Amino acid sequence: MKQIHVNNITEAVKNSCLEANYRLPSDVMNALETAAASEPFKPAAGILNRIVENHHLAAKGVYPICQDTGIVFVLVELGQEVHIEGGSLEEAINEGVRQGYGQGFLRKSVVGDPIQRVNTGDNTPAAIQWRVVPGDQLRVVIAPKGFGSENMSRLKMLKPSDGLQGVEDFILETVELAGSNPCPPIVIGVGIGGTFDLVAGLAKRALMRPLDEAHHDPYYQALEASLLEKVNATGIGPQGFGGKTTALAVRIEAYPTHIAGLPVAVNINCHAARHVEFTL
Amino acid sequence: MMEKTENIQKDIRITAPLSREQALELKAGDSVLISGVIYTARDAAHKRMVETLDQGGDLPFDVRDAIVYYVGPSPARPGNVIGSAGPTTSGRMDAYAPRLLDLGLRGMIGKGARNQGVIDAIVRNEAVYFAAIGGGAAVIADSIKSMEVIAFEELGAEAVRRLEVVDLPAIVAIDSTGANYYDIGRRAYLAERDGAAGDVTDAAGAGEGDEV
Numbered sequence: 001m002k003q004i005h006v007n008n009i010t011e012a013v014k015n016s017c018l019e020a021n022y023r024l025p026s027d028v029m030n031a032l033e034t035a036a037a038s039e040p041f042k043p044a045a046g047i048l049n050r051i052v053e054n055h056h057l058a059a060k061g062v063y064p065i066c067q068d069t070g071i072v073f074v075l076v077e078l079g080q081e082v083h084i085e086g087g088s089l090e091e092a093i094n095e096g097v098r099q100g101y102g103q104g105f106l107r108k109s110v111v112g113d114p115i116q117r118v119n120t121g122d123n124t125p126a127a128i129q130w131r132v133v134p135g136d137q138l139r140v141v142i143a144p145k146g147f148g149s150e151n152m153s154r155l156k157m158l159k160p161s162d163g164l165q166g167v168e169d170f171i172l173e174t175v176e177l178a179g180s181n182p183c184p185p186i187v188i189g190v191g192i193g194g195t196f197d198l199v200a201g202l203a204k205r206a207l208m209r210p211l212d213e214a215h216h217d218p219y220y221q222a223l224e225a226s227l228l229e230k231v232n233a234t235g236i237g238p239q240g241f242g243g244k245t246t247a248l249a250v251r252i253e254a255y256p257t258h259i260a261g262l263p264v265a266v267n268i269n270c271h272a273a274r275h276v277e278f279t280l
Numbered sequence: 281m282m283e284k285t286e287n288i289q290k291d292i293r294i295t296a297p298l299s300r301e302q303a304l305e306l307k308a309g310d311s312v313l314i315s316g317v318i319y320t321a322r323d324a325a326h327k328r329m330v331e332t333l334d335q336g337g338d339l340p341f342d343v344r345d346a347i348v349y350y351v352g353p354s355p356a357r358p359g360n361v362i363g364s365a366g367p368t369t370s371g372r373m374d375a376y377a378p379r380l381l382d383l384g385l386r387g388m389i390g391k392g393a394r395n396q397g398v399i400d401a402i403v404r405n406e407a408v409y410f411a412a413i414g415g416g417a418a419v420i421a422d423s424i425k426s427m428e429v430i431a432f433e434e435l436g437a438e439a440v441r442r443l444e445v446v447d448l449p450a451i452v453a454i455d456s457t458g459a460n461y462y463d464i465g466r467r468a469y470l471a472e473r474d475g476a477a478g479d480v481t482d483a484a485g486a487g488e489g490d491e492v
């Protein structure tokens with residue numbers, strides 16, 4: 001059994017929070033640069049170039065990519081042969097967030113209670129999705145999530161008879177309703193199947209797949225490509241001012257579901273699609 | 281001061297506070313560079329300002345001809361004026377904006393579409409809604425030269441701040457006549473795309489040598 005001390009986890013989470021908020025990962029940068037070069041609508045290409053310029057400036061380490069440094073989404077894949085020592089894993093993660101957001105001059109955007117709304121002052125707690133997996137490694141993805149885009153996300157329990165058409169209609173309707181609000185170009189995470197709770201998690205996890213990594217299943221790989229084409233035919237464009245580049249990618253995660261249901265969730269992310277991962 | 285030219289790509293320099301005359305000259309889709317004094321307020325500050333008005337109190341700044349920027353900046357590093365400072369979603373301020381516009385507010389900077397109530401209030405008061413690039417926060421921070429918290433300090437990032445800005449880049453999203461660039465821009469792209477549908481080479485060529 002492999003031993004991992006909580007102090008190492010805290011340190012890695014802290015460093016990932018700093019990295020994620022100042023340096024957009026290369027998969028997203030490449031997608032943005034490609035989009036800027038191939039955008040046919042002149043004003044839209046200009047906006048995309050401005051966005052690329054912003055992310056280069058942020059990488060110098062003075063100003064974060066976006067002032068909304070997000071609530072920290074954390075995907076934890078804990079190998080079942082790992083033993084965590086020295087304290088609570090959850091507290092170690094939150095301590096890493098606390099240190100990273102303090103040291104990095106990052107905005108504290110979390111309120112302790114959703115109704116009473118008092119800021120916790122240190123951007124904790126993180127929003128953690130736990131998975132136990134085979135093996136002896138701890139894999140963690142740190143993804144600060146802005147709420148301009150999170151607020152535009154939706155979930156619906158479709159009927160099996162709605163089929164693929166129903167899923168596509170719901171995705172396109174969600175993109176249309178989101179319009180200019182989620183800072184397009186966006187990245188669209190789609191969960192299909194499972195249960196009410198599971199499908200939202202699938203959509204979020206879909207957003208964690210790097211933009212240059214194809215879906216392992218050819219059926220979903222093709223569906224992602226055709227959906228991206230449909231989204232980019234809407235003409236919403238960068239910032240909602242018209243253009244081809246409404247989305248950089250559509251990512252899908254599917255899971256078995258009940259004979260009576262077809263849950264679908266659409267989690268929208270902005271072009272500031274920050275994500276950093278580490279493995280211990 | 282206005283430097284309006286025929287070239288739509290050229291940035292128009294405007295100063296804040298924004299006079300009625302400047303506001304009337306701006307057209308949806310214009311690129312502008314804003315210099316002067318502006319004020320920040322987002323969700324919580326708007327709620328507090330409207331509560332203050334309800335109780336017969338005064339706003340923390342002179343609202344006449346003012347420009348309000350919907351932003352909650354990240355903390356400043358030592359030696360810096362401010363942290364990143366891009367726009368937040370304006371739609372959440374739609375419930376409050378007409379009240380401030382009717383008191384003389386001349387401009388708003390944010391991101392995303394506004395509802396009909398806000399558009400009507402913009403037209404009624406000859407005001408302008410500017411969109412800054414959402415997620416363009418580092419570039420915008422560079423244009424902010426001074427920052428002072430003037431009200432609701434306890435709200436942290438949401439406090440009301442007085443900013444001095446030089447050449448803050450934005451786009452006229454809704455002009456004083458109610459023309460809405462979210463509709464106009466999208467229609468223009470679709471028309472260009474569908475007009476050029478038979479000739480893909482031409483459509484691609486239109487994107488060359490661009491700069492906004």
Ligand code: SF4
Binds near residue numbers: 367
């Ligand atoms: S949606 Fe994304 S880019 Fe836009 S303000 Fe929020 S975090 Fe920043």
